[in-house]
Amino acid sequence: MFLKPAASLVAGLKKMSPDDLSELMGISEKLGLLNFGRYQEWSLPFRVANARPAVLAFKGDVYQGLDAYNFSEEDFEFAQDHLRILSGLYGLLRPLDLMRAYRLEMGTKLANKKGTTLYEFWGTAIAEELHKQLGRLESDTLVNLASNEYFKSVDVDALDANIVTPVFKDWKAGKYKIISFFAKKARGRMAAYIIENRLTKPEGIKAFDWDGYQYDEGLGDETQWVFTRRL
Numbered sequence: 001m002f003l004k005p006a007a008s009l010v011a012g013l014k015k016m017s018p019d020d021l022s023e024l025m026g027i028s029e030k031l032g033l034l035n036f037g038r039y040q041e042w043s044l045p046f047r048v049a050n051a052r053p054a055v056l057a058f059k060g061d062v063y064q065g066l067d068a069y070n071f072s073e074e075d076f077e078f079a080q081d082h083l084r085i086l087s088g089l090y091g092l093l094r095p096l097d098l099m100r101a102y103r104l105e106m107g108t109k110l111a112n113k114k115g116t117t118l119y120e121f122w123g124t125a126i127a128e129e130l131h132k133q134l135g136r137l138e139s140d141t142l143v144n145l146a147s148n149e150y151f152k153s154v155d156v157d158a159l160d161a162n163i164v165t166p167v168f169k170d171w172k173a174g175k176y177k178i179i180s181f182f183a184k185k186a187r188g189r190m191a192a193y194i195i196e197n198r199l200t201k202p203e204g205i206k207a208f209d210w211d212g213y214q215y216d217e218g219l220g221d222e223t224q225w226v227f228t229r230r231l
Contacts, residue, residue: 001129002091003044009089009104009121012112013039024110025103033104041111046098054085055095061181062145065188070111071195078196081137084130086150092126104128107149119153127158132159141202143194164202164225166190168213171230176219186213186227 021039022032022101055068055076071079076096085093088104104110104118112121130142141162144151156163168186169176189210199205205225206215212229220226 001094001097002125005121005125006090007044009110009112010039010042012110013104014042020111025105025108027103030082031056031103038103042080042100042102048098051098052214053096054087054090054093054099055079055083057099057101058085062188062191065185065190066192067188069194075195078198083191083195084133086126086153087148091122091153092129105149106153122153124155124158126153127155130154131159131161137200139200143190143205145191147184162202163223164205165223166205166208167220167224167226169219169226169228171228173196176216176226176228186211190227 012020016036016039018029018032018036020032021027021035022029025032025035027035046074054064055063059095068076068079078128081097083095085095086106087093087099088106088108090097090099091101093099105179106118109117110121112118114121114123134140139161141164142159144153144154144163166187167178168183168190171177171180172179190205190208193199193208193210194205197204208215208227212231213227214229216226216228219228
């Protein structure tokens with residue numbers, strides 16, 4: 001959806017050396033060299049031979065929880081309409097959008113034609129596109145399963161929607177806490193649950209019980225829905 005803006009970011013990144021990229025992203029020399037090569041090779045149009053569907057390209061904890069490799073054809077069809085992936089480089093991706101591998105976290109302070117950060121670069125564009133898709137689905141609610149770093153790229157005023165943010169907590173040392181690894185995987189699992197059960201109303205996610213989590217009505221509030229478990 002945002003290939004032209006992505007190409008403009010890549011044009012700037014192509015001018016940077018491997019050491020520049022390592023410093024910009026706080027990564028090792030080896031990873032700086034890897035991503036230097038990726039950006040030098042980045043070109044349009046994308047094809048199956050040089051790109052992959054976005055939902056199958058990411059490898060982090062959230063995507064392990066999502067486990068899209070086990071989606072059915074019907075799952076992919078539902079996800080294409082209802083799931084959106086936030087990206088520092090591509091802005092907003094549908095699950096089956098082709099993309100080339102990259103590294104560019106949304107929180108990166110990258111000077112660009114609109115400012116000094118990717119938040120300034122994307123402005124209201126991501127939120128406006130999400131708003132359009134909610135309209136197509138005749139929905140007024142977004143279930144936010146993104147990290148805080150990434151959801152900051154969504155201008156909530158421009159989105160003009162109700163936002164429900166599931167929060168996952170595990171029992172540790174006598175109280176419920178957010179444990180990063182488990183919470184990331186659970187966010188992916190929640191997305192898979194929505195897709196597998198074809199949920200179109202937010203209330204449906206309160207029945208989520210995968211991996212031992214249960215909705216805890218006594219915690220959270222109208223916008224943050226808390227799910228807890230004791231291992």
